[in-house]
Amino acid sequence: MLMVTMSILGGLSLVSLQSIRSASSILTQGSQAQAQDAGMLFTLVSARSNASGAYVWLFNYGWTTGRITEVYLNGGMAGDWTSSCPIINPGSLCVVHLSQTTGGNLTILFGSKSLVVSL
């Protein structure tokens, strides 16, 4: 009987633990996404234009890495932009270059975050 009782207890414990793991995973995913968004903090250091194009210096002063997902110039996608860093680490600078030199509003998207620069 003791063996039967221990088997039932063990089985139920496994089911309960699995349940805890599932709930914990959902909570972790949600909180990690929130933390990721909250930790992406970018600021504009400088923006310059010359004959070779426009340059924007960004600084990541947050605590999570970020990645430039899209760049828009005056509401339209800028197809010819390049970045000096595919991933912007916390505490590091990144330069975004556009071949277009015309003035306008540049919007740089980092996932759900954005930064607007007037060139």
Next chain:
Amino acid sequence: MITRRAAVAELYATLVVISITFSMSYVIYSELSAPRTGDRLVFLNRTSVIEGPPELVLLQVNVSKPTTLVSVQIDNISASSGILALGLNGYANSPTPCGSGLVTFFSVRTSAPAQLNLRSNGETWMGGYWSNAGAVGVGWTEVMINNASSCSVSVPGGTISTLPLSGTNESTNFRLFLPVASGTHYALLMFTGGFDKVAFSA
């Protein structure tokens, strides 16, 4: 006799332990069971403001299960009643794909890659770019026409849809570019199986 009494006592004790175990396990399991959404759709919305002019909001919706966007309503103006447009007095329906002082936004739908040509006396935006012509892939390509009194939309083999949608319309990810004016606005997105209400502002 003593052996039989001991066996009965052990049986009763075991039964008591089992019943206590079942009761406690039921209480714990019922409290800690994983959240389940069942057949309901769960939406995760992300909005990003894109400076213009015109100022745009990129609305990205992730849905828990593949679904289809059926209708879009912005500030109680429904795309089911006509092409959506943003003017000085806010959102409205436009009977034509363009209008003076309006930013109209809709999409073209193609079942095969095609050439999209937009002719107007205003500004034209297609698939994210300020352009008046280009190749479009299979699916939905969003179009905006800014401040044009006359226009024509040509996409061989395609149709115009009043839903301002990019990509595919049976998916878990949806992207909508919406022109936006000052103040807070509300978009009501009707999907098969649920709806999503999103507040956005410039």
